[in-house]
Amino acid sequence: MKMTNSGFLKCLIGYCFILLHFEVEAQNQGFEQLNSRRSGVSFKNQLSENANNNILRYEYFYNGAGVAVGDLDNDGLDDIFFTGNMVSNKVYKNLGEFKFEDKTKSAGVAGKESWTTGVSMADVNGDGWLDIYVSYSGKGNTESRRNELWINQKNFIFTDQAREFRLDDASNSTQGLFFDFDRDGDLDLFLLNHHIQVISEIEFAKARQVRHPEAGDKLYRNDGGKFTDISDQAGIKGYSLGFGLGVVASDINQDGWVDLLVSNDYIEPDYLYINNGDGTFTDRLSSKFQHISHFSMGADIADINNDGLPDIYTLDMLPEDNQRQKLLYGPENYEQYALMIQRGFYHQQMRNMLQLNQGDELFSEIGQLAGISNTDWSWSALFFDATNDGFKDLLVTNGYYRDYTNRDFLKYKGDYYFKQAVAGEKADTLQLVTTMTSTPVHNYLFENKGDLTFQDRSMDWGFGEKNFSSGAAYADLDNDGDLDLVINHLNEIAGIYRNNSSKKNFLKISLAGSQANTKGIGSKVMLTSDGKTQTLEQQPVRGFQSSVSPILHFGLGESSQIDSIQIVWPNGQSELLTNIAANQTLEINQLSAAKSSPESKSAASPLLSKSSNPTPFTSKAAGFNDFKRQPLMLTMPSYVSPILAQGDLNNDGNSEVFFGGTKGQAAEIWTWQSGLWSPYSGFRSSPEFTDAVAIFEDFNGDGAVDLFVGSGGFQDYIGSDESLEDRIYLNDGNGKLIKSLTFPSYKFSTGTAVALDANGDGFLDLFVGAKLIPGKYPIIPQSKLLINDGKGNFSDQTAAFLPKEGKLGMVTASVGMDLNSDGVQDLVLAGEFMNLTFLVNSGKSHFEDQSSTYLQESLSGWWGSLSKADMDGDGDFDLIAGNFGTNSQLEASDEKLIRLYAADFDENGSIDPILECFIGDKAYPYPSRDELLDQMVSMRSRFTDYASYSKATVNELFSDKELESAQVLEINTMESFYLENQGGKFIPKMLPKLAQSFPIRAILPTDLNGDGSLDLILGGNENFTRIRIGMIDAGLGLVLLGDGKGNFKPLSPSESGLAIKGDIKAILELNTEGVKQILFGIHQQAIETYQLK
């Protein structure tokens, strides 16, 4: 085809247009690192490693430096200040359009030659011009460590007036946080410090009695421009144990007084200083957080789910990928962990922690559910709305210059000294250091999905590059309505990242405080748009050694209408603004605020209230560490008590409640009558048993209720232990329960049981679900079908009735229901590493596995509970299945199966259970090298170092033949489900995200709000796990309100009235005298009773 010139040109233009469009499209997401020559920012935090300056001489040599952003010359553009550990600090004037000018020399702020750490910007002298506070540390002399306070002289000139202000503190400082803690209108200073020598064990006790002058954090009160150290009287701890690396201020308990989170490295727990409003603070961490990160580095506090409550996030050093994890993990030491707790160091786990604020000073840690728990050795965390959709996204910077904790290196180091000694050569420590491997890692950018989870966008949104990063800050550097990023890298030019996301609506707010606190530090701003409210707190010091822009930024998404903005100033004054246009920078002056206090939300009346009656029963701890017996399990099967069941034993109309015991504590029965508990004398059990399930039924048809108890547990029961036998207690007619001696004697750890008429003779038979054999986890034992002769004598007819010879799985939960509406009870079963199994009673002679008929796609999980209820009021039973949840390191899907292989692989007489799970895109053995080698001698010569094991898959551990002859169990989902019965087919629907935050072990369907639709009360948690898994304790007793259409709404603790910490094992409803009582059986705690109002 011949083309004319103009035709060709049009094509060309069209082609370019298309190209340009695609280019723009491709760049419509994420961040782009700017070329330093074009931006003018050439600052590089370069370290010089030599004999005097290295990681062995100075602990914190690789920690990196900081960055502060703020408008230093009041020209409407945020400028940048970088600290350099060993190089000069630099300040850059923002010229607009991402061009910056190095003004360090004329500003005079290059700083000292000594080790520089953090920086923050604040208007310290209240003259409307931002000042700069620079922190120093290191091993030099006192003078070298004095912090600098650069007072803004305008025109980019600064003078160090730290001495005049009495802020030339010579502590080993990490960061200075300016805030108004006493609400007197001026900025005070919290100085975060760290020790430069690791404290040895022996000195711990002494260390906690004495303030260390250079290591302890300090609080300075601003007294008219002169700062006074009031640390001791304010209750600020100053131990030498403090290795403060992160500090964030926030009004955590929302009482109008700003509080502080201090994150501490090493063994010292983090501090949660609650402001008492009287000039003092009290550390209340242990009453709010149930576990915390171990080596806490940076931190941030923000409302991540827009419920108005600030959530808290601290960083640690757990890698995302298998290889780095396996190079890092050493042996788990339970005694050392217990010692740590005993000495008051609290529960600490090595991973990032997201403490979701549930109100009423209750927090649930959901970092793993959120997907932000593993980001390698992390420094700065910043929640900020990167996409302008109204939800705060997350930046995490990370990287540690040398693989200091690489276990092979540690081992090699010891060898090195020995070999040098043998060779008669001196050991060269510096040489050793430089032989350590160096592994750069990419920073993380997570997108907040608005449902408590974050999606990793690092690769797609411009953070795929591998480097070492530390301090970071966000600001709208080019004033185009979205937040850009500045990141200080180690040994590399600092990065300026332009936000390229597609334009959405926004609002920026510049606060003008009325007194010396000119930027309104401590103010809270609530913006409502499209009926949804976002909250921001004006606290620029966040992340690590850095401070962010003092301009507040709200993303509005598609909505260009702002309903209202409420601002609460630090002194409590509030103002409500309406008719605000989007897409501008709004300046709000405190002077215009009314003297009123903000309207307090009316406290909702909770549905349930806790009974003050004395508890009838306190569960005793199982008291065993099951990992000593079978070291490769993940959770402890001994911990099943206390179970609950109810029946009327003496036909007097009052409920008798069975409280299950554990080995060392006998079960008890109590009567509930007229609001009081009294012990029931007609029952005696023995402390040899661990009660796993109890069923009150009239088994011998004499009109009196009998009792079946299944014996479970693990402890030190051996396979032939009589304490594993299940029991039937027959009612003598007068309410006394007598143990039947004819009950079949089978020995396994019982998981569950159901009473149902299996052979259609009108008498209740028993299905008993076997869970495991103590010492032989996870080998599947034989579950039982016991036929009742009508007189309470049971015979084992498993072979006839149950498929697979009864080896159905590690059964933990069961319900009887008529699945096919043939008038005969069928069975639905669930267990660990087991499919939801539907067994249909066929001809009253046997059960057939018809799971695929009732559930289209198999759901194999780590099930712990099962319940049936007509949730949608359509006359048939729906199911609720409680699983392990997604708040752990383990994830499962059809593409990412979790597998459990079990066999005596090394033929030494013990079962070796080997778990395999996906980490990233590949499946790996779960045990660490130390765990595997401890269990299997044969592996010791196969994996002589951590490196070789770190790449191994299960196929490198075992031959195909070995794997084929092993018992293999699989999991394809860890989620808990609601399964709606739709005409004989169960349609699974995941329960809300919050219900996935803990393993569900107890389910009670009941109508709590009186709307005619059943709601759900879910209990669980798993506090008895291996150290690496850590306590899963996010559940507080969760109420889900059902709407009768299969939708569930989670209630907060203040709405439900439930705030139960601990492992809930059972929930029982008692309806007596017209009052609904809900009993909670919690391991190692007293039974709690709640009343429906």
Add this chain to the structure above:
Amino acid sequence: MKKQYSISFLILAFFLATGSAFKAKKPVNWPKTYAEQLFHITEVMVTDVASPPVAARIYAYATLASYLTMREQGAEFKHQPLLDASYLTDLKLELPSDQLQSPEFAGILAMLKVGEAIMPSGYLLREKQEKWINESLKAKTISKKELGNHVAFANDLTKQVMAIAKKDGYLQLSTFTRYTPKQDPGFWYPTPPAYMAAVEPEWKTIRPFFIQNLSEFEPKPMATFDLEKGSSFEKQLMEVYEVTNKLSAEEKLIANFWDCNPFKVEFSGHMAMGVKKISPGGHWMGIAGIAAVKEALSFAETAYVHALVGLTLHDAFTSCWKAKYETDRIRPETVINQTFDPTWKPLLQTPPFPEYTSGHSVISRASAVVLTGYFGDNFEFIDTSELFFGLPARPFNSFLSASEEAAVSRLYGGIHFRDSIENGLSQGEKIGEMIWRKVRK
């Protein structure tokens, strides 16, 4: 006439020369060579951080291999066949009966091969085996032609020795419930700085060679835990505290000389480093080697005496470890820190296992007794085992006095009570005597 004689002489000289060229090997200092090669096994043990009882077991099987080589090759020994008094008295090995050109060569090779098979990082010895083969070829200890059957012999023997090792209970150790320290007063608890888990709590289930009934070699009862002033325990506790608070330079040297801690841990921030040393058993294997060199023993006797000490060490450790975990006694450091001085630290790092009886006391005495039996009492020697670690060579007048110093060194080191070392010495004495009585000529 003269010409004929000179030609004859030449021919004779030629024959003599070539004859001797075939027969002239370089003379080998067998005890020295043996000790050097054994040290390679020690090096791998150090890399693997083998615990003291595990190290002794390795020495036992490795040295057993070299002894069995000589036994099977018909060597004659000064004293009784080593295994006659053991549970392996009926052991029949299936090996080619041909006389090897150099049984010594094969003995060392077998020792290295057992080391390779029995240690996790044993693969590191492959290089040493190659080196040994090459050195021996060069020194004409072994000819290329004969190398093959020596290697085959060593492989065969190794397999059979490992078959014995497989049945001594070691593989079953991981099937036991792991140890949980009791929280009650007087019982052992992990010690700082690393709070390592207790090492080998079930070692008593490993089969000893000579001891038929471990309960016959239990130490005398220890002083019961009692903090009342004037009680035996309290007096001993104060003795540890007072002695360690005023150690002389010589006493400090003695403590360090006998430290022998394979796991010492030092911390540097997030980094925990293991500073490695040879084990107590390794120290006494070294002494056996020094004595063998001094007496210029033949290879057969060198192998004998090393195996004697190796097997003795194994039995002694087994007996000691049984006592440790049955008494489960607390360490001085724990009591002192808990009761009256929270900042006190012993000179040595407390090793991770219970206190009673002192390992070094038991095994040093047992080794010293059998060595005294073999070499005689008042055998002076210079102990160079710790030269590597910056400690000077130390002269001793006798094995027994060395063992006494090893025992008391634990008090100086602040890691043992007096009764533990005294009763440990008696425990070791009894074991050593029983063994020597059975093997002596």
